Every structure is written in C-alpha cells, then in structure tokens.
Amino acid sequence: MHILTSQLSVRQLLPHLSPEASVTLLKMHFACVLLYYISRGRPQLNPDRLSTYPMVYNTWDDITNAIMENTDVHLAKAVRALKIADAEYNTFGGDKFWIESANMIADRMIHHEKEWDYSGLGYISTWKNNE
Numbered sequence: 001m002h003i004l005t006s007q008l009s010v011r012q013l014l015p016h017l018s019p020e021a022s023v024t025l026l027k028m029h030f031a032c033v034l035l036y037y038i039s040r041g042r043p044q045l046n047p048d049r050l051s052t053y054p055m056v057y058n059t060w061d062d063i064t065n066a067i068m069e070n071t072d073v074h075l076a077k078a079v080r081a082l083k084i085a086d087a088e089y090n091t092f093g094g095d096k097f098w099i100e101s102a103n104m105i106a107d108r109m110i111h112h113e114k115e116w117d118y119s120g121l122g123y124i125s126t127w128k129n130n131e
Contacts, residue, residue, distance in 0.1 A: 001074050001116075003033050004081045011088070050100050056107040060086075063102050066110055074116040075109045078102075 010029050014022050037043075057063040060083055067075050079102045086098035109116070 001078045003036060005077050006032075008081055008084060050097070050104060053100065053104045053107075055100070055103055056111070057103045060099065060102070063099070063106050066106050070109060072109065072116050075105065078105050 006029065010025060013025060017025060057066055063079055064083075067079055070076070082098045082102040082105075086095075089095075090098060
C-alpha cells in the first residue's frame with residue numbers, strides 16, 4: 001500500500017524538479033520499489049487473479065460508498081491512490097486495471113479479512129489461506 005501511495009508524492013514533485021532531478025527521483029523511487037519487492041521474497045505476480053476476480057463494486061461511487069464504514073485507513077488510502085491513477089493514466093477509459101484493483105481490495109477488506117493484512121500479501125501461502 002505504501003508503494004502505491006508513494007506514487008502520489010512522486011507525481012506531485014515531478015513538475016517542480018529539473019529534468020535531471022526528475023530522472024533521479026524516478027530512478028530512486030523505482031529502486032526503492034524494487035528493493036521492497038525483493039525484500040518480501042519476490043512474491044509471484046498474478047495478474048490473471050485480478051482480471052478474474054468477481055466485480056462486487058462496478059463503479060468508483062460503489063467502491064467509495066462501500067469503504068466509508070471501514071475504519072482501517074489503509075483501505076481508504078489505497079482506493080484513493082487507485083482512483084487518482086485511473087484518472088491520470090487511463091486516458092481512453094478502457095483499462096479496467098485500476099478499478100479492478102480497488103474492487104478486489106475493497107471486497108477483501110469488507111467481506112473477508114476485515115482488517116489490513118500485514119503478513120506479506122502476495123506470497124503463495126497467503127493466497128492459499130484465502131481460497
């Protein structure tokens with residue numbers, strides 16, 4: 001979640017930096033993301049799991065309304081970052097990656113886990129416990 005939300009800060013800083021400083025910031029941010037990914041044991045990425053996950057919430061309004069009752073701030077911050085990314089990077093509106101991601105996070109938090117998972121989501125063993 002922190003990798004996801006840190007992208008919001010990078011996005012805000014870039015317009016105020018020189019091109020050289022922007023490149024340095026992007027390289028440093030990517031290095032931190034990569035370091036974190038490696039430090040977590042390089043969990044297998046499962047993009048098919050996202051695209052086949054049932055759409056419980058079909059619109060951003062549905063997701064926003066659903067998360068309002070949840071008290072874990074991680075959920076709100078993650079959904080906010082995904083909604084901003086959808087607005088910024090989904091220029092033609094056909095890419096469902098951002099809303100599918102938010103749908104999965106909201107559904108897992110509201111209907112399954114009920115609280116943020118600190119155990120290393122992404123590890124195969126974590127997914128096996130949730131199937």
